[in-house]
Amino acid sequence: MxxxxxxxxxxxxxxxxxxxxxxxxxxxxxxxxxxxxxxxxxxxxxxxxxxxxxxxxxxxxxxxxxxxxxxxxxxxxxxxxxxxxxxxxxxxxxxxxxxxxxxxxxxxxxxxxxxxxxxxxxxxxxxxxxxxPEEHSSIYGEVVMKYTVSGYEGREVDLTISPDGFPIGSALITAEPVSTKAKMILAIESGGMFSRLIETRCWERFGAVLIHLGGQAPRSTRRLMRKLREHLDLPVFVFTDGDPWGMHIAQVIIAGSANAAHIDRLAIPDAKWIGVTAGDIAKYSLPTEDMNNKDLRRLEELAQDSRYLTSDWSAQIDAFKNLRKKAEQQAFSRHGMDFVVEQYLPDKLNFAI
Amino acid sequence: MxxxxxxxxxxxxxxxxxxxxxxxxxxxxxxxxxxxxxxxxxxxxxxxxxxxxxxxxxxxxxxxxxxxxxxxxxxxxxxxxxxxxxxxxxxxxxxxxxxxxxxxxxxxxxxxxxxxxxxxxxxxxxxxxxxxPEEHSSIYGEVVMKYTVSGYEGREVDLTISPDGFPIGSALITAEPVSTKAKMILAIESGGMFSRLIETRCWERFGAVLIHLGGQAPRSTRRLMRKLREHLDLPVFVFTDGDPWGMHIAQVIIAGSANAAHIDRLAIPDAKWIGVTAGDIAKYSLPTEDMNNKDLRRLEELAQDSRYLTSDWSAQIDAFKNLRKKAEQQAFSRHGMDFVVEQYLPDKLNFAI
Known part of the structure; x- marks a missing residue:
């Protein structure tokens, strides 16, 4: 090796x-x-x-x-x-x-x-x-990986084998991508949304490899996404809650974090955040909560951050500053269980591609 | 169905x-x-x-x-x-x-x-x-389960397929145990210990199905353990940190919790806590931390709890009260990476069986 x-x-x-x-x-x-x-x-x-x-x-x-x-x-x-x-x-x-x-x-x-x-x-x-680290994210999708860890050398696994998702642990991170039928990677903040997209066969419909981030993506998950992006040529989309924290989950995937600045091959500069944006909250009449002081302070911090200086990102921050409200991914359920699958994701993914 | x-x-x-x-x-x-x-x-x-x-x-x-x-x-x-x-x-x-x-x-x-x-x-x-719920535990071991969820009906999966463990999500919980080569279930508090026991092939050596609890076991994980206990006749052992919180993780698996008192078939009365006990901390010279006030208060609460009134449990609580120290599962690493596998677990499992 x-x-x-x-x-x-x-x-x-x-x-x-x-x-x-x-x-x-x-x-x-x-x-x-x-x-x-x-x-x-x-x-x-x-x-x-x-x-x-x-x-x-x-x-x-x-x-x-x-x-x-x-x-x-x-x-x-x-x-x-x-x-x-x-x-x-x-x-x-x-x-x-x-x-x-x-x-x-x-x-x-x-x-x-x-x-x-x-x-x-x-x-x-x-x-x-x-x-x-101890924590890990999960993955689900039509990707075949080949293990290199002891006891599993050369064994291939299809990442649709577990309908509950597959853990991104040390063995999977060191495995090599072999082949895929997918056309994109869709990284998702919450576990509930991840399960829904598996159950509704979104992975098949959108040709998506689904990744459950569970908050800020562990570094190893970002590495795996980057590896899949490079080896299998899959573009990356990130779907998070509509608040400064969700936005920053996407940003760290795109531009990396200061405390991993010494590590190469982690950032995915062409990954795209597909929402929930402040604009989506209005457009889809999502139930919201008022931003608290911590949220508002976080927006101010992001506005100063060198990763947010482009006009696109500044506009996203300004829109949240004006709205002063936030919404979770799950908020789409107010329009019915499958609204996110039937309406929101097709809207956003068409737009993004 | x-x-x-x-x-x-x-x-x-x-x-x-x-x-x-x-x-x-x-x-x-x-x-x-x-x-x-x-x-x-x-x-x-x-x-x-x-x-x-x-x-x-x-x-x-x-x-x-x-x-x-x-x-x-x-x-x-x-x-x-x-x-x-x-x-x-x-x-x-x-x-x-x-x-x-x-x-x-x-x-x-x-x-x-x-x-x-x-x-x-x-x-x-x-x-x-x-x-x-969103959270879930993981499992690893020589058990074959048959899925009942849509899209996977009748498909069998061997729970050694992923060297990183297999998530205990909605699909696995509703699956049926088919067969096993294992002789026991070993539930483990921390993810680091779970990974080590997979990597060192403890599951093979002790004939154990390993379960990563990650703190208090989700209800669904307790259900799955009980199902495996009943259908495959596997006794259950619980290995946690040496502190009141670890002890109580084991107790909830054994005797259930008040807020799930309305749910039948969750408790596993013959499950055994194998430590880390206060006695183990002394016997194996583990590095410790002093208990803080929260730990000491928790011990007092447990002493009043009806689940701890037996002489065995009271003795465990008293031993911690006298010691006023606590140790994590990982503390065994001070004796070398594999001490827990070569010495501690064989000691405790022989004693427990």
Missing amino acids: PRQTDSIEKLTEIGKQVISSIQNAEYPSIVLPDRSTRNIVFDSVSGQFVLGNSKTKRDSSNVKHVKSFMQLMWVASFAKQLVKNGRTSSLRDIYYSSEAFGVDFKNQAESDRIIADLECLTGISREDFGVF | PRQTDSIEKLTEIGKQVISSIQNAEYPSIVLPDRSTRNIVFDSVSGQFVLGNSKTKRDSSNVKHVKSFMQLMWVASFAKQLVKNGRTSSLRDIYYSSEAFGVDFKNQAESDRIIADLECLTGISREDFGVF
Whole structure:
């Protein structure tokens, strides 16, 4: 597996450099891209967040750096064990495993940060080291994937096999897309809507691979969407609640997030948000709730965000600011269970394509 | 399908009674078991919560009852449409769908309550009407299930097909167990532990069907466990974090919960909690955190709870009270990634069997 070889090589290289410093009687040090906010820039050409050129040095001769230097070395060696043995670990488990080695993390936030440092240093994302968060999204649709995980190597699975959806866990993320009959990916915020679109065979009608995001998409789900977009040439549409939070779920899929700016191949710049927009709320007479202060503050924040500076996005934000109301995806049910399938999605997808 | 016929019959019966009252120029009324706390009793013989004999009457001639009477009628008619058309709905969707019919619920909590009333009135649980919450647990193991849902009727699925686990959604819950090679069900609180037990082939080694609970088990997951327990004769073991919350996850699986006291066939009285107990924390030298006030208050509450009055459970509570510390399942990783598989689980499962 090239992924595995590549990871092992990069990790071994780190170790070699450190050993060579020690053999030369020098304090080992590591230079890695600076992940602080002042080095995260929005690249308007590619339409996504990237790291700038600033570097940071972690020097074991500096007493302030010794601890994080050692933590980074341990995480690198743990990652190498995972890759070598074809094993996976949750972020939480890494935090606990450190105790077995006498490595001290204050809390999981600290070990998560060091894992991000390792990603930065190697240019390899933690999923390739076998490190995953606990949460996951689901997928359903006419896609055949081929597993690479131990015990399932080469086995193919059709993602319509479970009518309840298929979990996007570590095994599926490392699987390879083989073929599809679908024409698009439709990512959906809520589980209720996802189930309805399966049950009403929307996946067949619209030729859509359905993805249940369940709020902000986990990074691994964004990777899988991007992989399907690239390997199977499927355009991506995102259907969320009609509020600043829903809008931002779509935006992170499109343009990435600041805290994953060091990870390549996550953003999907040509993904499209199909609503629920403020305009849809009016057009389809959806039942609404008033925006609360938190919602209104969030709109103001988004208006300042470099990802929302285009005229299209500004207009969407302004429309919500004027409306001061929000609506959930499920609100379409007021027009009958199947209104969203019969009316709304055909309207929006025709328009988007 | 007998499930479907039974549901339709009971729902039709309700309608007939109401119509017959009206035809006799009487105000229609409904008598249903009282679900208030004063009528929820712990049946120490069966070891679970049940409703007492108190009844409550919802009378359309009483202006205070008119609204909830009408809401109940609407929910019953909506449920009948779902069953007739082989469709499902989320609890949230029912709340929104009501608006299409001019039925007014203050919020989802109110529509959820009326759905529980319908369960009480018919003795049929909402899952059989096709009504599900959004969240779900996962399952993995050598069990073959046969689907009954539309589009998948008669199709069999082996629950080892997805190395990431299989979601326990509406389709799987209504499927029938066909066969198994397993000898037990092992329900697990955290997703990280669930993944580890799949990856290390614990399911094979212990002959276990693994279930990821993700906190308090959704009702549908408890139903599925009970179904597997009954149809395939698999004993149930529950493995949780070592704290009052983990202990109570196990207890609800064993003895049921007060707010589902009106639903039959949920509790699994012979299910066993295998830890993490306060004793395990000491025995295996697990890294711990101090209990906070919320944890300590929760212990006090449990000590008063009728489900914890046996000497075994009291001893467990006392041990935590003395220890004043808690540990997560993942804490075993301090002894190495596979300690839980090589040492802890064999210890505990041998002891439990």
